[in-house]
Amino acid sequence: MKKINIKILTMMMLCAVLVLGACGGSSDKESGGKSGDKSSKTLKVWQMGDSGWKEIIKPYEEETGVKVDIQGIPWDQGHDKLLTAVASGKGPDIILMGTTWMQEFVKAGTFVDLTDYIDQYPNLAPDDFYDGALETSVFDGKTYGIPWHVDTRVLFYRKDLLGDVGYPDGPKTWDDLEDASKKLVASGDGKYAIDLSIDDENYVYSFAWQQGWEYEPELGADNFTKPEFKKMMELYKTFYDNKYSQIGEGKDMVQAFEDGTKPMFFSGPWDIKTVKEGAPDLDGKWDVHLMPDGGTDRSMIGGSQITIFKNSDNVDQALDFINWLSDPETQLEWYKVKNELPSRKEAWEDPILADDPMISTFGEQLESVEAPPIMNGSDKIAQEIRKMMEKVARGGEDIDKALNEFHQKAAKIIKD
Structure with a gap:
């Protein structure tokens, strides 16, 4: 009896091992090995x-x-x-x-x-x-x-101050923006209208799109000779020449927005929180608006x-x-x-x-x-755009001269 029991016990243990092994194999197969892979x-x-x-x-x-x-x-x-x-x-x-x-x-x-x-x-x-x-x-x-x-970017503006010059809901077009800026600057000494960046090529592209500019990859650097691109630069120069925008860096952006010396600026969604936390007393006195329309209202993505x-x-x-x-x-x-x-x-x-x-x-x-234009040497071209805008907006250089120099540099960068 003991021998029989030992044999039976041995057979039962062997079967158990086989069953467990089969179960393990079945699980791996059913999961495609993924469950085992996932754990490790x-x-x-x-x-x-x-x-x-x-x-x-x-x-x-x-x-x-x-x-x-x-x-x-x-x-x-x-x-x-x-x-x-x-x-x-x-x-x-x-x-x-x-x-x-x-x-x-x-x-x-x-x-x-x-x-x-x-x-x-x-x-x-x-x-x-x-x-x-x-x-x-x-x-x-x-x-x-x-x-x-x-x-993306939109326009941040002071509803109360823009309301005083006839634009309580914000300027909808570039003509509105220029008119509102002129009136804001005239309303007091030391006042500007808008913080207009020349240090970010994405704004340059956006404002050019809004004037009807289209980037065509097959044209390469010749895209920058289009009249719509020049019109964008003329707008920049207008805002700086008339002191609607400050040439120097000036005050902190939130401080200038709060005290009204720069009641408009373009920026992204993160600055909603920045303004709310940095200028809580402005609650209800400011808002955001779509980009100004000059033919389109396109912004960068x-x-x-x-x-x-x-x-x-x-x-x-x-x-x-x-x-x-x-x-x-x-x-x-x-x-x-x-x-x-x-x-x-x-x-x-x-x-x-x-x-x-x-x-x-x-x-x-x-x-x-x-999306900003993608071309060979995009980063280098962006640097040249910033240099060109600096020369025109702040240095007073002739637009045609600056554009011609930039066109030559961009053509060489794209070719190389």
């Missing part, structure tokens, strides 16, 4: 600007068992770090990119072509993103990035793109994470953390955005935007 996977992420995603990713890590290792990369180091990654073939799985670098690094073969993947993920459908944001993610009909946040590095071994998991990030709820959480506007149109239906009149103005402006 780490996604490496480079986030340009900072590592702020760390504040919102905990639910994803808990749900999937995937560790998301985020490294914040300062903008002034990002370009060189990316070049090194391309040269060495060693980089992260995911890179959060600035839109202005996309073309250069797409040409360098830095990213995975996502075209055949996006239909498999419900949050990546192109139709739910702003058209302007897609302009910087699609090249030659192929998708290399998913828009993460979007950014910026932001960021989520990309997958070409040598990643975790493409499927990276796509899963990007799909999670692109969920409207996740984007809204990021808005609460960083005040950066979501790229998904569906997110804008949430009351936190839809019921906020100022934020809704930014949403309306996003329907009339354009």
Whole structure:
């Protein structure tokens, strides 16, 4: 009996091992190996600007068992770090990119072509993103990035002071803006009308679009010889020559807005919070308005793109994470953390955005935007634009002379 029992016991133990082994094999097969992979996977992420995603990713890590290792990369180091990654073939799985670098690094073969993947993920459908944001993610009909946040500019203005000169709802056109500026400056010594930046090429492009300028890639530097581009420069010169805008840097922006010496300025959504916190006594006395219309009211669109590095071994998991990030709820959480506007149109239906009149103005402006021109040597051309504007607006140089010099430099940069 003892021998029989031992044999039976041995057979039972063997069967148990086989059953457990079969169950384990069945589980792996059914999950495609993903559950085993997920528990041990780490996604490496480079986030340009900072590592702020760390504040919102905990639910994803808990749900999937995937560790998301985020490294914040300062903008002034990002370009060189990316070049090194391309040269060495060693980089992260995911890179959060600035839109202005996309073309250069797409040409360098830095990213995975996502075209055949996006239909498999419900949050990546192109139709739910702003058209302007897609302009910087699609090249030659192929998708290399998913828009993460979007950014645009509108006019901030003092309702009370603009009301005193006949524009309580803000100037709607460039003619209105010029007329309001003239009246504001005439209303008191030491007053200017608007802070008009010449240090940011995005404003230069925006104001040129508003005069009807169109950038045509096949024309290259000849785009800058178009009359609409010159008209933009003439507007700048008018505002500086007539002291509607201050030549020097002057007071802090919020201080000047609060004391009324500069009752208008152009900026992005982050400055809503800046004004509210920096000048609480202005509550109810200021608002934001769409860009002035000079034929169009187009503004620039910026932001960021989520990309997958070409040598990643975790493409499927990276796509899963990007799909999670692109969920409207996740984007809204990021808005609460960083005040950066979501790229998904569906997110804008949430009351936190839809019921906020100022934020809704930014949403309306996003329907009339354009990506800054992408050309060879974009950064160098931007530097030359800033130098040219400095010469004309503050140095008094002849517009035709400055434009001709800039055209020659831009042509050489694009060719090289």
